[in-house]
Amino acid sequence: MNVHTKIKSGKQSVWDDETKRKMGEMWNNGQSAGRISAKFGVSRNVVIGLAMRNPDLFTPKGKGAPKYARWGGRKPQPKQPGEARAKPLHNNVGHKVRDMNNTRRSRMEAVQREAEKFRSGTSPLLEIAPDDVHRLTKGKELKDLGAHECHWVLNNDGPFLYCAEATGGPVYCDHHAARVYRVRESWER
CATH class of the missing domain: 1.20.5 (Single alpha-helices involved in coiled-coils or other helix-helix interfaces)
Known part of the structure; x- marks a missing residue:
């Protein structure tokens, strides 16, 4: 495989003028891009691309129905000068x-x-839980906590104090783990 092949730099149109003219006539007569593409054996996007690049042959179609008609609403009344804008009775959900x-x-x-x-x-939310009041005396700051000490925050303002009791799990002591991880009660049907 030769990677050094020279590419021709001139842009040549794949479509001759007669084909473009026929497509333009069909477009201007109201034919859809899908029908035009089926007749000429090309994709719909090719037809739309030609229409965008050649506005002199393809007259632009309208933008569709106005927004109020698309959503089933009615045309808004024009606002009179100095008059407050009328609020809608329903939102988009109804x-x-x-x-x-x-x-x-x-x-x-x-x-x-x-x-x-x-x-x-x-x-x-700012109150300290009654169970944690007596733990405040033994509380430690975060920098003083060990690896297996409870990381439950006891107070709400700085310096923050942590529980620091021995953990039964990875982060909290048994008391605080029971407050965080609630056991689901059995479901009765």
């Missing part, structure tokens, strides 16, 4: 927008209430 906004608003209010509790220090 739910009423009013209900969706109320749900979103209530979720946002709940998140804001929880964030305020967290900032003020009254959130239950």
Whole structure:
């Protein structure tokens, strides 16, 4: 195999002008790219490529139905100057927008209430568990922990203290492992 073959640098069109003209006539008469490709024995993409490269022979087809018609909606009313835009009654899924906004608003209010509790220090997430209060005296910082000592964080503010009891498993002591890894109760049918 000769890898050093010279490639001709001139671009020659595979399609002669007569074939392009016939394809253009079929395209302009409303024939689909699939039908044109079947008649000339080429792929559909070849026909579309020729149509894009030769807009003088292939008149551009419309972009299709407007968005509101594709989704079964009706044409939006033109906005009058100074008038507020009308809100849609339904979202794309079909739910009423009013209900969706109320749900979103209530979720946002709940998140804001929880964030305020967290900032003020009254959130239950910041409380130390009663079982861990007596372990605080024996707690160690992370840099002082050994390989087989419990890595459960006991407090919520720095410096963080870890349980440091002997582990029954890879990371936690038996007490904290029971809190993390719950055993599934048998399912009754």
